[in-house]
Amino acid sequence: MPSILDAVSSHTPRLTAALVGTPNCGKSTIFNALTGMRQKVGNFPGVTVEPKSGEVHIDKTTTRLFDLPGMYSLTPKTPDEALSVTVLHGEHDALPKPDAVVFVMEGTNLEKSLFLYAQFAALNIPTVVAVTMIDGIKASGGVFDDIAMEQALGVPIVGIVGHKGIGLEELREHIALRGFSRPEAAENQIPVSEGIEAQYQWARALAGEVARMPELDSLTTKLDAVFLHPVAGPVVFLAVMLLFFQSIFAWATPVMDAIEAGFGSLQNLVDAVLPAGVAQDLLSRGVIAGVGAVVVFLPQILILTLFITLLEDFGYLARAAFMVDRVMGVFGLQGRSFIPLLSSFACAIPGIMSARIIASEKDRLTTILITPLMTCSARLPVYVLLITAFVPPTMLGGFLSLQGLVLMGLYFLGGLSGLLVAKVFKVTMFQGTKLPFLMELPPYRFPTWRSVFLTLFHRTKQFLTSAGTTILTLSIILWALGEFPKHQAPPEASPIQAASLQLEHSALGTIGKTLEPVFAPIGFDWKVTIGVLGSFAAREVFVSVMGQVYSVDVSESDENLRTVLRSAISLPTALSILVFYVYALQCMSTIAVMKRETGSWKYPVLAFGYTLLMAYGASLLVFHGARSLWG
């Protein structure tokens, strides 16, 4: 074996190493374990679409580690693969050519990994090979011989179970001691330039020598017989969706009530401790009412995160893409677009990024343009607030909550509209060149509790941080705009009347009233208008504005915000608001990421424009339709 330390000259203690491997082989899991970071992992190809960098500290040595998107070969077919190949060739603008590579191989599909290795060996970058999913080999009754593999490849091999941490200590040692060796293709008889067929034959022969595997993983076969069954499959799919929407109301409400009560007592405490005046007002009606109104929705956000994480980690997402490919085809898209679209139900930003797994540029742009119509988690607080206020908690047939169904309807409305819009784009701007659909189905894997828990923890932290920074800042600004200039209420006015007079004559009231005529046709009064305008900074702001605007009513009447809203807003207006939020792209970050991913302002501007038009048009229809129905 060529000498250890051959990559590092003695005066460069810092080393740059990259994780390289086929998609979904466990690279990000290793990256997280080594750097202590929390990169997203998931059981489908295309989770990591952008290189992520982190530092590994072992025994006074520092290594800069890159997590690269997976690739099937060195001749890239999708933008995410192209990026990895560019980095490996040292041609990336921002990232250096790595000094060394941790080549990650999927133990349960060694020949695919070895094929990539045959092409990669041509670059002759110092390498250590990490073979993951050793647990998977053992579980299906296979064996793996790391010594034979080390002999054949001439580079160090480490067997790993990524999410359990097995073998990672050994990998860390290799990194700390710079224990990498060059692949030396000629010496080790690796067919680097003999063509795909020869490379695969070599990979198959070697895989057969070093590992023995039953051909098919039987668990996956059995589960697919149900999940991909032409009848049972869609039924399971719908049942899972129903369960999700039900749980948003059934399980989250008690926790929500508790959080709400907590903020209520905090408000009472502030009112009791601080003397009446600006400070008390700022804390109680600005900060607590504004931020509290948003934090209340943490349980829903967590249920949504849990649901998406379980689906992703389990390996169901790629199956869903298979099942909906036919439907996507009707709208001019293909199953691959389903993955970014589904991610967008958590947040449009990762959705837009993961559109990089789509090979066809036209499909990728179309997909990016419709991601804002998928209901992201920021809309959830707005939906839940209005639904709990206006839809009775009736149980249909004893177990189906009407509220859950309405929520599901809003998700479907957004999704279906998105597909229709895609069709319009496909027959106008982006017609032609259909690229074939091709996707791997990963084996089912059971998520570890640890990883699920960490994801939830991470999401909680993120949500509370945003509530404590963005929402807090906006709450204070909105409060100040609502408090000043001061208006002297007549002495006979009740506290509620005084507060509403103050708001009406404040700067905020003036802004709302000036713009009211624009939104009046869709049933928004000036208070709702302020909420909707604030939402262009972040959608949750609507909830926090409602919390502030009605904070006096809430504390005077001892009712919660939902009950107060029911009497303050009419049903047609509530429906109109809901529909407006289904369509409108109210998110600065989405616009910024769209600009970055498409390289032009054209697409974010187009997306903003068409969603706003749809929002206004649909609200107009719904508002007047509802008014003529319920008078």
Add this chain to the structure above:
Amino acid sequence: MNEIPVGSKARIVTYTQHDSFTERLREFGLIPGTIIRLLRKAPFNGPVEIQFRSSRIVLRPNEVTHMLLERIA
């Protein structure tokens, strides 16, 4: 591909055209000589799932016209 019934096997004989799609198929391991099994078809002429060695992939049968197959069972 359209003529192979669900559950049966076929051998890849050759590719009648070379483009980036057939290259990707070969990079997935679908090289001539490989035996594939058609696991299922999605309803309404949807995509098919094929299995070969340790991989499972899905594709649309009318898009893989350049893969020449020979039924073996």
